[in-house]
Amino acid sequence: MNVLNISVSNKLYNKNPEETDLGKRILSKSIGLMAEMGYEHLTFKKIGVALESTEASVYRYFQNKHQLLAYLINWYWGWLEVKMAQEFMMLNSPEEKLRRAIQLLVFPMDKDERIPHINEGTLQRLVVAEYPKIYLTKEVDAENEEGYFLGYKRICDTLGKLALQINPKYKYPHSLFSTVISAAQSQQFFTEHLPRLSDATSGKEDIVDFLTEMTLNSIQNK
């Protein structure tokens, strides 16, 4: 059993992968393979082979590749929420907390030794490259009811409440943070692959600075 467990809705798996050794190996290997070859090119067959196990065994844990991706991304948001809560304890003003939250969204995180089967850095790269694929489908409404997007929503709510502490009259806290979180991912992707869509030259610091300015200027509204 892990010292730290990130909870993910039980609609996101067939059989809880955190409960068995094979399950954890599936998570670990899936993150690596998906980050390396991309969601489209990954198959359960390949995961099975890489684990020296079988396709059928992977299907015992996840109904399909889409559910696996949704699991991993929800795990990431859950984990980020834990990190934010930890960090916020040390900080006193909502503005400091928002600044720190944006850094956590952009900078790669340190390895947490309590969770040896998850490589957080690789998982973060995976989220940057794949996260809109979990909601941009025709099944979004059904999956929303199953809790596929709870992690994302909870982080938006948390940050939105900090914004309201700074300016209780701010009208768009949810829109702002779904935009900021989304931009945190896409600016990382653009900096690497489509640089004409960003202005980040010195890397992640620029992204953090851009997002922080945009966030605080929006909330304070002149």
Next chain:
Amino acid sequence: MNVLNISVSNKLYNKNPEETDLGKRILSKSIGLMAEMGYEHLTFKKIGVALESTEASVYRYFQNKHQLLAYLINWYWGWLEVKMAQEFMMLNSPEEKLRRAIQLLVFPMDKDERIPHINEGTLQRLVVAEYPKIYLTKEVDAENEEGYFLGYKRICDTLGKLALQINPKYKYPHSLFSTVISAAQSQQFFTEHLPRLSDATSGKEDIVDFLTEMTLNSIQNK
């Protein structure tokens, strides 16, 4: 021949669909089918059947479904660029132009009678639902060189230059408008499917207001 032709890189098709009757019918039907059933569920077989033609005929125009989507999305950005240029002629200040640009991104557009084979409203819904899928792939760098993302980049550049007219010292014009354009799409999607991720209650006006505030506050920077 059309009165108005939107130009799209010739790397985005096998055979130019604007040049033949079947080609235009493929565009028209693809937009409808993809908007209705979603990118993942669409196949060239289904397009062929819907046209009372064949799968092989569709392959003569597009190498695969991904290229077809990239074509349609580039067509959309090209067309939006034309619309913006038209509208900007009537407007005098960069701020007015930016306000109008944001409206064009969010509100459905009127049917242009010069282009009978494209349903702009349906195409816009398609872009909202599918656009990040053209760059979130492992082939992004190769496709970038083929000009798959030129339409998007050009709009970002144009709007970025308007921002610099308002404040020549603004540091992040490209990041800001890739974020705003992306948010214009995703806020529409969230309002409909994941309402906890937005604050839009009275519909598209709220989205426009949120984006306009965010944009102008960012550019003016206190």
Next chain:
DNA sequence: GCAAAAATAATAGTAATACTATCGTTTTTG
């Protein structure tokens, strides 16, 4: 108005994918 060229329709076929099902063996657990 006709021959050549181009475009299309019809059909077949292949490799890969996304599963589902069955069954024997190993491991866990009460």
Next chain:
DNA sequence: CAAAAACGATAGTATTACTATTATTTTTGC
């Protein structure tokens, strides 16, 4: 230690994403 659960091995199916071939229709240049 018996029952249950998990796992590995294997097989099989429907669909997808193409490629190839050939016959027919349409277009075009002279």
